Amino acid sequence: MKLKRILLAEDSPLDVEMTLEALAGNGLANAIDVVNDGVEALDYLFRREAFAARPDENPGLLILDIKMPRLDGLQVLEQVKKAEHLRTIPVVILTASRQEKDLYQSYRLGVNAFVVKPVDFHEFADAIKVLGLFWAILNEPPPRSNS
DSSP, X not given: OOOOOEEEEOSOHHHHHHHHHHHHHTTOOSOEEEESSHHHXXXXXXXXXXXXXXXXXOOSEEEEOSSXXXXXXXXXHHHHHHSTTTTTSOEEEEESOOOHHHHHHHHHTTOSEXXXXXXXXXXXXXXXXXXXXXXXXXXXXXXXXXX
8 A cells, every 4th residue: 555645734844843753753654745834735735836746646634734824724724625636635733723713613614633732742742643643544545536
């Protein structure tokens, strides 16, 4: 079985570094592509601009921060779930936001999971380990459409 790529959309270099370190430290072998804002995330997913030559295969998981420049994570989530060829990608919101409206809006738009980033690095690494193991290894994605 070929491992699917993971797309991480996160504007904080520290959070990117901690997420990559936590995934690698837990033996997750999936390739991880990183984008730094919502516009780059959509360009990647829709294979536009700098990502026009990206292989046709969708990532197996989108990890999305809410608070990002240019387009926030909720705007990205909305576009992903509206696009026929993207809507089955599992999307996990990984955010520092504890605002109830963000949680409600995320699920209303079709997020698969909403995880608040723990402040402590070890708790953060544990949360990432669980996310990576479940979504990249255990979760059975829908079959690719034959149409």
